[in-house]
Amino acid sequence: MSELSKTTDAGREILDLPAREILTAFxxxxxxxVEYMTALIARVEASEPKVKALYLFRPEEALEEARAAEARYAKGAPAGCLDGMPVTIKELIxxxxxxxxxxxxxxxxxxxxxxxxxxxxxxxxxxxxxxKTTCPDYGMLxxxxxxxxxxxxxxxxxxxNPGGSSAGAAAAAAAGYGPLHIGTDIGGSIRLPAGWTGLFGLKPSLGRVPIDPYYTGRVAGPMTPTVDDSALLMDVITRPDWRDAxxxxYEKLNWDAPAADVRGLKIGLMLDAGCGNETAPEILDAVSQAADLFASHGAEVVPIxxxxxxxxxxxxxxxxxxRFWGIMNDLSEAQRAKILPYIHDWAEAGAHVSPQDVATGFDQTFAMRRSTSEAFQKVDVILSPVNPNVSYPADWASPTNDPARPFEHICFTVPWNMGEQPACSINxxxxxxxxxxxxxxxxxxxxDQMVFSLARAYENWRGPITNWPRIDA
Known part of the structure; x- marks a missing residue:
């Protein structure tokens, strides 16, 4: 391990560069x-005992791959647009x-x-x-x-708590384990932890990023410190794969499109989720101030x-x-005993739901799809909070910590999974x-490109985040 990456500010400085700058420097x-990976390994080894974001961390294999990439760059023949760039992916990918x-x-x-x-x-x-990065049982917390x-x-x-279910991805990105991370989202599992950790996190339109296994509302997407870092990933992970029916x-979108000109845009501001946890005043104030920025640049902002x-x-x-009780029923009694009690108790209630209630419940996904589509008949884009809660203890299973009320915190996020619209979280x-x-x-x-252009515009107005937490400092 080099002296540069072990102790000096210079080693930390290269880790906090945007992804494109790193690749250009390569x-x-x-x-x-090799120098970059060595510095990254030093940061992970110093931080991970406290953050606990990673699964299957393999520093020696990573260094070996970095050496191979270094040799390719020396020959002027990189393997691809991300050659030598460290990336984490959620463990259920x-x-x-x-x-x-x-x-x-x-x-x-x-x-x-x-x-x-x-x-x-x-x-x-x-x-x-x-x-790979950690997630809770079945990705359902x-x-x-x-x-x-x-x-x-x-x-x-x-x-x-970092939030979840892309918990490790959020924790890793916020702690500076490189700029590029991938999560998944079926009800808010990218956006919720991105919101609680200051990241840009994208839930793309359903099917934009091929995924396997696929399910109603389930997507994969980037979780990164900046919008541009995510744009770099989207150009790669959106490429086709037959396994996702x-x-x-496939459409080659311009993920590098410039910041949007919002003049004349009609923006709906949704400060009420309709149900669930009451939104904290600090969050409402911050989101309202963000909407005011859009208005000050020429957008028409209306409450919806x-x-x-x-x-x-x-x-x-x-x-x-x-559905999940059905999955758990296929397990042995010994296996079921190993499941997180919160998840077990939540799913076990499904054993007592009638088939009619299950069918009627699933039909509510189509009700969400209609409701979200209808919202866009009156506005061009929608702004809202991501999370209703400011924060909650690390060892809680959810902001309510109550399996009888498991989804009170996803009311701003889950409709867009079922409606299939692209949505992001940005600090x-x-x-x-x-x-x-x-x-x-x-x-x-x-x-999806509109989300990126609008996020770039807001990021420009807001300015960079300069106080990222660094556990290795």
């Missing part, structure tokens, strides 16, 4: 992939030869036969998948709590009603409980306690 041979525990101790650790689409696209472009992984914590305040026809109802949220809860300020606040930007279906 190509120009001003920075070696399969990587060939590695088990996929999906966050629970109940899973038998069987090696995956192949890379899932996202992992395959990254490797094709030379990315170094140096680690907004928390870093898991029966399989160590407890992941929020780097902004290690007593607090829900994927959109919520798209979610109690009936929709409860219906989804019934359907998901029953719009901090609470008095120093915790990040997320602004959600939502566009009509397939208008």
């Amino acid at each position: 190509r120009n041979r001003n920075l070696s992939p 399969a990587t060939k030869g590695d088990p996929v525990p999906v966050g629970t101790a109940a899973t038998e650790l069987v090696p995956a036969p192949a890379d899932a689409p996202t992992a395959a696209r990254l490797r094709e472009e030379g990315a170094i998948l140096y680690a 907004t928390s870093g709590l898991s029966s399989f992984h160590p407890l992941s914590r929020n780097p902004w305040d290690l007593t607090q 829900t994927s959109l026809p 009603a919520p798209v979610l109802t109690r009936e929709m949220l409860d219906g989804l809860d019934y359907a998901w409980r029953a 719009c300020g901090f609470t008095q306690s120093g915790m990040p606040i997320g602004l959600q930007i939502i566009a009509p279906r397939f208008q």
Whole structure:
């Protein structure tokens, strides 16, 4: 390990560069992939005992891949646009030869036969998948709590939760484990932790990023310190893969499109989620101030009603409980005993839901789809909070910590999964306690590029985040 990366500010400085600057330095041979990876390993080894973001961290293999990338750059023949660049992916995205525990101790650790689409696209472009990131049991918590992984914590305040289910990805990105990370999202699992950790996190239109296994509302997407870091990833992970039968026809979008000119744009401001936890005043103030910025640059901002109802949220809860209890019923009694009690108790209630209630509950996904589509008949784009809660303890399973009320915190995020619209979280300020606040930007279906352009505009007005937490400092 080099002296540069071990102790000096210079070693930390290269780790906090944007992804494009790092790759340009690799190509120009001003920075070696080995030097960068060595510095990254030093940061991870110093931080990970407290943050606990990673699974299958393999420093020696990563260094070997970095040496191979260095040799390719020396010959002027990089393997792809991400050659030598460290990336993490959420553990439930399969990587060939590695088990996929999906966050629970109940899973038998069987090696995956192949890379899932996202992992395959990254490797094709030379990315170094140096680690996977933690998630809770079955990816069904907004928390870093898991029966399989160590407890992941929020780097902004290690007593607090990073959110989830892309908990490790959020914690890793906020702690500075490189700029490029991939999560998944079926009800807010990218945007919620991105909001609580200050990141840009994108839930793309359903099918924009091929995913396997696929399910209603489930997507993969980037979680990064800046919008531009995510744009770099989207150019790669959106490439086609036959295994996702829900994927959109491939379209090469201009993810590098400039910041949007918002003059004349009609923006709906949704400050009421319709149900669930009451939104903290600090969050409402920060989101309202963000909307004022859009208005000051020429947009028309109008208040709009919520798209979610109690009936929709409860219906989804019934359907998901029953689905997961069915999965757990296939396990042995010994395996079921290993599941996180919160998740077990939540799913077990699905055993008592009637088939009619399950079917009616699942139909609420279509009610959400109609409601979200209807919202865009009156406005061009929608702004809202991401999270209603400021923060919550690291060892809680959710902001309510109550399996009888599991989804009270996802009311701003889950409708857009079922409606299939692209939506992002971008930091719009901090609470008095120093915790990040997320602004959600939502566009009509397939208008992913609009989300990026609007996020770039807001990021430019807001300015860079300069106080990222560094546990290794």
